[in-house]
Amino acid sequence: xxxxxxxxxxxxxxxxxxxxxxxxxxxxxxxxxxxxxxxxxxxxxxxxxxxxxxxxxxxxxxxxxxxxxxxxxxxxxxxxxxxxxxxxxxxxxxxxxxxxxxxxxxxxxxxxxxxxxxxxxxxxxx
Numbered sequence: 001x002x003x004x005x006x007x008x009x010x011x012x013x014x015x016x017x018x019x020x021x022x023x024x025x026x027x028x029x030x031x032x033x034x035x036x037x038x039x040x041x042x043x044x045x046x047x048x049x050x051x052x053x054x055x056x057x058x059x060x061x062x063x064x065x066x067x068x069x070x071x072x073x074x075x076x077x078x079x080x081x082x083x084x085x086x087x088x089x090x091x092x093x094x095x096x097x098x099x100x101x102x103x104x105x106x107x108x109x110x111x112x113x114x115x116x117x118x119x120x121x122x123x124x125x126x
Contacts, residue, residue, distance in 0.1 A: 038063055054085075067091040077109075084109050 041063040048057045058068040069089030076082030086109075092102035095118075105114040 041065070063094075065091070065093045 041061045043059055044062050045058070045060040047059070049055060052073075054070065054072040056068075056070045058066075060066045067089070068091075069087060071085050071087040073083045073085055076084050085107075087107040088105065090102060090104040092100065094100055099119050102117045102120075103114050104117075105112060107113070
């Protein structure tokens with residue numbers, strides 16, 4: 001009689017076991033899929049220049065992301081030792097649907113002023 005109950009219990013557990021096995025296979029397939037291009041991107045260009053009066057840097061990655069920035073220290077309006085950092089730069093990348101996007105910006109005593117362009121390739125370098 002106990003063997004009968006064990007067999008009936010095993011038949012009831014069969015669908016649960018099947019679901020667990022299918023879920024385990026699904027998880028292993030998803031976790032084993034190759035990473036997309038952005039995850040595998042490499043830095044193909046990098047420059048960095050740090051000076052007492054400011055800095056410049058730029059980089060580019062293998063998936064087309066670009067970034068440039070220049071900062072310059074200028075005397076501040078209030079105190080003799082007061083200084084302001086004026087920064088201008090840009091960055092660009094491609095959205096997931098293939099649309100190019102770029103942002104040019106200036107950050108100074110007048111605030112942060114970005115100019116966003118979507119759908120047009122980045123214009124030449126500064």
